[in-house]
Amino acid sequence: MTPLTTLRPAAVIDETIRLVTEHYVFPETAEQVADLLKRRLAEGAYDVDGAEELARLVTDDLQSVNDDKHLRLKHHAEPVSPEQGAATMESIRRDFDTSLGGAPRLELLDGGVAVLELAPMLFPLEWAAEPLGAALTVASRAEALIVDLRGNRGGDPDTVAFVCSYLLDERTHLNTMHWRNDGRTEQSWSLPYVLGARFGGSKPLCLLTSGTTFSAAEELAYDLQQLGRAVIVGETTRGGAHPCKGWTVHPHLEATIPTGRAVNPVSGTNWEGTGVQPDVPCTADEALGQAHTLALVRLAS
Template sequence: MTTLTNLQPAPVIDETARLLTEHYVFPEIAEQVADLLQRRLAEGAYDVDGAEELARVVTEDLQSVNDDKHLRLKYHADPVSPEQGAATLDSIRRDFDTSLGGAPRVELLDGGVALVELAPMLFPLEWAAEPLSAALTLASRAQALIVDLRNNRGGDPDTVAFVCSYLLDERTHLNTMYWRRGERSEQSWSLPHVPGARFGGSKPLYVLSSDRTFSAAEELAYDLQQLGRAVVVGEPTRGGAHPCKGWTVHPHLETTIPTGRAINPISGANWEGTGVRPDVPCAAVESLGQAHTLALARLAG
């Protein structure tokens, strides 16, 4: 463990406060949180035993003003590169290599219902396009489809649009990101063409959710729900709608800060704080059985 003999909290807090003020999508909240961090530093709240404990305490304070779960000080056991986002990218690559590219389970259930699990995240599209295309093309011949996001912690918005493209018939406006820098916006649309075959926009589609489903995985569920394309089955999700970036502020610590916010073109809102509310609420452990039952009933009808 990194101890206070080689970890001084003041430089970590000073740099985190500076990054907040410069990059956080809500400038007024950034000032409040930065002031809180400096006040807590002066009080000695961060004189703790090691980087891992400092990350826990600071994260609690970062999220205390507006409960933004993307605002974090993340601990990394192995030293990480000072390059922006390098800590997260190294960890993501390891997960990609051990999860069949983010589609660890493709299965045909009874009655012609396919199950595709997307976990542990929606990886960067330049990595994930090939394995996701293979999984979704394989499932395209099913009569109904269940997409399991219960263990998905988020990822790349471009990958959200890629997956949606297999589940719709035509190019569709999915989401708009509003960025702090320059007050610019960026629309997300499904693709007009996909590699492989589409499941399409008319056959029954169910999305499984849990209280672990987060960030870009929530966007996938929310976008399909708002379009009336999918029935969400399971638990309310964690409620993180703000895309973020990471900065290394110590060899074992990374500050993640949202730099934008998502606005759905149908609801005019997002899932921040509230999570995606399931259409069929049930315990996550029961959601696969529930969705399969619903799919079979729909097909029989």
């Protein structure tokens, strides 16, 4: 579809319905969503002049059926390419360039405890391997490690596996993806080798979470928690486990639609709708202090 610059809500809704029907990971839910959007369009609910307002209204309706936070109509302030996925990639490239490649903070605290912040997301691995590998190699020298995911909104599952590879001793099955359109099943494993040095699978490891930690960042926390490798400290995460793709339906609007579902090999399920539950619940602001204390206690014992 070649979108027009002028906002035509009916055309945006029709295209969004088509994409949801064809690609959403749960076909029965897709039919319910499509029926809802058709009804709301007929009622005049989307008769608005602004793309940002239309995005808000449609997203509320898309998520009202099963509260899938990856299913949305996303507004972009700057015009984006009609090429599939281009809107998202243009946005995250800007974030990558201004966040030291997704590792904006590495600090050594008292007692040999390192803090590595991964934010604002886990960028595509072809971009992020070098900066993340360098940061994780430096952190490998610490006695204990705290990985801060409180401000991380998601990203690339391959990057999740890459990070896990530095925090485990051997190749490990992390997750299995089930894709709708081609019926394909794809396993995710940590890597048999890494660039630089591993922190390894035995030293104390804590991950910090908040109520805004989302998507691939949740997978990183969930995978390591299920393996018994990390202690999760902080708040319950947002609860989005379905990987999605994006389609531009207007120069300022992108429909993001989950096309697969994750199944953890340990739990047999995922964190969709429930979030990752912390092992040490506390506010996001308190999480770093709690994790530092916990790491020092573990080192002392």
